[in-house]
Amino acid sequence: MAKAKTAIVKANTEEHIRARNEKMILKAAVELFSRKGFDGTRIAEIAQVSGLPKANVYYYFATKQAIYTRLIESLLAGWDKALEHISADREPREALAAYVAAKLEYSRKHTSESRLFANEMLGGGQFISRQQKQHVRAITRERAAVIQGWIKKGKLAPVDPNHFLIMLWATTQFYADFASVTAVTLGKGRLNGADFEEARKTIVEVVLNGAIAPMEPAKNSQRSLKIR
Amino acid sequence: MAKAKTAIVKANTEEHIRARNEKMILKAAVELFSRKGFDGTRIAEIAQVSGLPKANVYYYFATKQAIYTRLIESLLAGWDKALEHISADREPREALAAYVAAKLEYSRKHTSESRLFANEMLGGGQFISRQQKQHVRAITRERAAVIQGWIKKGKLAPVDPNHFLIMLWATTQFYADFASVTAVTLGKGRLNGADFEEARKTIVEVVLNGAIAPMEPAKNSQRSLKIR
DNA sequence: TATTTTCCTGACGATTTGGTCAAGTTTTTT
DNA sequence: AAAAAACTTGACCAAATCGTCAGGAAAATA
Numbered sequence: 001m002a003k004a005k006t007a008i009v010k011a012n013t014e015e016h017i018r019a020r021n022e023k024m025i026l027k028a029a030v031e032l033f034s035r036k037g038f039d040g041t042r043i044a045e046i047a048q049v050s051g052l053p054k055a056n057v058y059y060y061f062a063t064k065q066a067i068y069t070r071l072i073e074s075l076l077a078g079w080d081k082a083l084e085h086i087s088a089d090r091e092p093r094e095a096l097a098a099y100v101a102a103k104l105e106y107s108r109k110h111t112s113e114s115r116l117f118a119n120e121m122l123g124g125g126q127f128i129s130r131q132q133k134q135h136v137r138a139i140t141r142e143r144a145a146v147i148q149g150w151i152k153k154g155k156l157a158p159v160d161p162n163h164f165l166i167m168l169w170a171t172t173q174f175y176a177d178f179a180s181v182t183a184v185t186l187g188k189g190r191l192n193g194a195d196f197e198e199a200r201k202t203i204v205e206v207v208l209n210g211a212i213a214p215m216e217p218a219k220n221s222q223r224s225l226k227i228r
Numbered sequence: 229m230a231k232a233k234t235a236i237v238k239a240n241t242e243e244h245i246r247a248r249n250e251k252m253i254l255k256a257a258v259e260l261f262s263r264k265g266f267d268g269t270r271i272a273e274i275a276q277v278s279g280l281p282k283a284n285v286y287y288y289f290a291t292k293q294a295i296y297t298r299l300i301e302s303l304l305a306g307w308d309k310a311l312e313h314i315s316a317d318r319e320p321r322e323a324l325a326a327y328v329a330a331k332l333e334y335s336r337k338h339t340s341e342s343r344l345f346a347n348e349m350l351g352g353g354q355f356i357s358r359q360q361k362q363h364v365r366a367i368t369r370e371r372a373a374v375i376q377g378w379i380k381k382g383k384l385a386p387v388d389p390n391h392f393l394i395m396l397w398a399t400t401q402f403y404a405d406f407a408s409v410t411a412v413t414l415g416k417g418r419l420n421g422a423d424f425e426e427a428r429k430t431i432v433e434v435v436l437n438g439a440i441a442p443m444e445p446a447k448n449s450q451r452s453l454k455i456r
Numbered sequence: 457t458a459t460t461t462t463c464c465t466g467a468c469g470a471t472t473t474g475g476t477c478a479a480g481t482t483t484t485t486t
Numbered sequence: 487a488a489a490a491a492a493c494t495t496g497a498c499c500a501a502a503t504c505g506t507c508a509g510g511a512a513a514a515t516a
Contacts, residue, residue, distance in 0.1 A: 017463075017513085035351055040267030042503065055465050058505065093440055115350050121406045122343050122350070123263055133412050140413045157441050162414050163430035164439065170402035171395050178349045178398075184361050185368045186390050202391035210438030211392065212321055213385050245483085245493075270473065281495050286475065288493095 022060050024050040026074075029067045034115035037123070038068055069127055072120060075113050076132055082106055086143045092150045097204045100172060104200050107176030108191075114176035140165060171203050250288050252278040254302075257295045262343035265351070266296055297355055300348060303341045304360055310334055314371045320378045325432045328400060332428050335404030336419075342404035368393060399431050 028049035032041045043064050047054040061067045085099040107114050120127060140162070147161035175182060175196065183191055256277035260269045271292050275282040289295045313327040335342055348355060368390070375389035403410060403424065411419055 021463090037265040037268055037347075037351075040265055040351075043505090044503075053465050054504095055467095055506085056463080059463070059465090062505095064504075096439065118346070118406075119265075119350055121409050122347055123265075123268075125408045125412075136409070137412050137415060141415075151441075154441055157433060157437065157439055159433055159439060160426050160430045163427050164434065166402065166410060166413060166427070167399050167431060167434060170399045170406075173402075174394065174398035178346075180353045181349050181364070182394060184353075184365055185394060187365060187369075198388050199391050199394070202388045203395055205385060205387055206392065206395060206438070207434060208438050208440050209385065210434070210436050211324065211385055211387060212436050213379075213382055249493090271475090272473075282474095283476085283495050283497095284493080287495095290475095292474070 018060070021050075021052065021056070025052065025057055025060060025067065026071060030071050030112045030116055033068060033071065034112040034119060037119050038064075038127070043067075065127070071113075071116060072127055072132075075117055076128075076135065078110075078113075079136075080139055083139060083143050086146050088146045088149050092147075092155050093208055096168070096207060100168065100203050100207065101200055103168070103172035104175060104196055104203075107172055108196050111176050111179065114173065118173070118177040168207065171207075175199055246288070249278075249280065249284070253280065253285055253288060253295065254299060258299050258340045258344055261296060261299065262340040262347060265347050266292075266355070271295075293355070299341075299344060300355055300360075303345055304356075304363065306334075306338075306341075307364075308367055311367055311371050314374050316374045316377050320375075320383050321436055324396070324435060328396065328431050328435065329428055331396070331400035332403060332424055332431075335400055336424050339404050339407065342401065346401070346405040396435065399435075403427055 025046060029041070029046050032046055032049065041064075043057055044054050046067070047057045050057070061070070082099055082102040085102055086095050090098075125133065143165060144161035147156065147164060150156040151158050151161070175191070179191055182195075183189060186195065188195070253274060257269070257274050260274055260277065269292075271285055272282050274295070275285045278285070289298070310327055310330040313330055314323050318326075353361070371393060372389035375384065375392060378384040379386050379389070403419070407419055410423075411417060414423065416423070
């Protein structure tokens with residue numbers, strides 16, 4: 001029995017004691033970094049929020065930057081998933097709708113991570129390695145190729161694939177990063193599930209079908225294609 | 229002549245000496261704040277960039293916050309202009325295209341200000357007064373009403389006006405705030421005029437007409453309206 | 457049980473930072 | 487020209503902050 005007990009304790013501590021504490025630190029850190037940026041965040045505060053003494057935080061992470069870059073890494077790791085919706089074998093209508101939905105969902109559930117990333121971008125991406133940048137660029141290229149494929153098949157209007165992707169990204173990202181403005185704009189304190197659903201519908205509708213009412217009389221028809 | 233000379237000197241200094249120095253300080257500050265955020269910016273650095281000794285900066289601005297809020301103010305002051313394009317007496321197609329163009333132009337010319345604002349939003353808008361928030365909300369409501377009017381006249385698809393506006397804002401804003409990502413995505417070092425033009429075209433095209441190719445055969449026609 | 461490894465933490469140090477001040481210079485006004 | 491007002495600045499300070507460290511507690515291993 002003593003043996004069994006030891007095993008249980010072991011399961012809860014060994015390997016776990018470190019994992020658990022690191023997790024707590026990172027959790028506190030992502031929230032603070034995302035709000036206050038790298039410089040604005042005090043590790044004393046990270047320590048306080050995570051319930052550990054400051055020196056203990058330093059036991060697990062050598063420097064403040066170590067915590068930060070660790071977060072950036074794990075963020076980028078989960079970044080690609082939504083983009084996978086944009087695959088060549090799907091119909092653009094369905095794929096794009098799924099992408100928007102997935103991205104918004106991500107924005108809603110991982111608000112802090114999103115903000116952290118935005119913060120990092122605003123700072124010029126100083127803490128993102130060359131490799132990581134190349135990765136972002138690579139997956140963007142892949143997806144741009146898919147879009148280009150759709151266009152060639154006549155399934156999509158001939159827009160610039162890169163800017164189109166940026167547009168989708170920007171729109172969905174916005175709801176995570178600027179939740180405060182968005183809430184103010186909508187006259188609310190906080191965004192709820194219904195707001196995100198309304199956002200999703202609006203974005204999908206506009207991106208797929210455009211904002212101009214399709215049944216509009218050909219009043220300006222002679223100019224309707226001038227834009228492109 | 230002595231008199232004339234005095235007058236000239238006066239014009240260049242009196243009233244100007246303050247104006248000029250404040251301008252230099254603010255110019256340096258907006259660049260730094262926009263990159264490093266409020267906490268990340270050292271006023272010693274502001275002083276250095278603006279070429280003044282630190283104590284002199286404090287002669288013109290009582291605190292760091294004073295500089296910051298001053299910038300936020302002047303930013304919001306120039307904020308409404310682009311939105312004015314969305315007016316009830318214009319055709320939506322033309323008005324929206326003009327708005328996107330104007331907003332992108334602003335993003336391009338006032339990159340730092342835009343980033344500063346984004347930074348402030350990420351932080352939750354701590355330094356924006358209640359009045360200023362109300363102002364943002366008020367002008368958004370006005371424009372949402374215009375959009376709603378267009379929809380009622382059948383000129384616009386029945387989308388949520390607020391989310392539609394947010395979408396436009398997000399998309400255009402993105403190019404200022406995340407220029408670094410955008411550049412990486414496009415595989416460039418920096419965005420030039422042509423990039424912004426391509427962005428404009430893409431956004432306008434998608435927002436007005438949608439991404440789905442209009443002449444597509446009615447393959448999925450039975451589902452084509454499912455989304456909304 | 458003994459020993460080794462991992463974990464914990466209060467106290468401390470070096471440095472940085474926002475902000476002050478007093479003494480001076482330049483400009484404006486009278 | 488003299489007095490007043492506006493501007494300039496090197497030196498300084500108190501508080502905050504990142505990171506260190508030594509010594510002890512807990513846990514794993516033998």
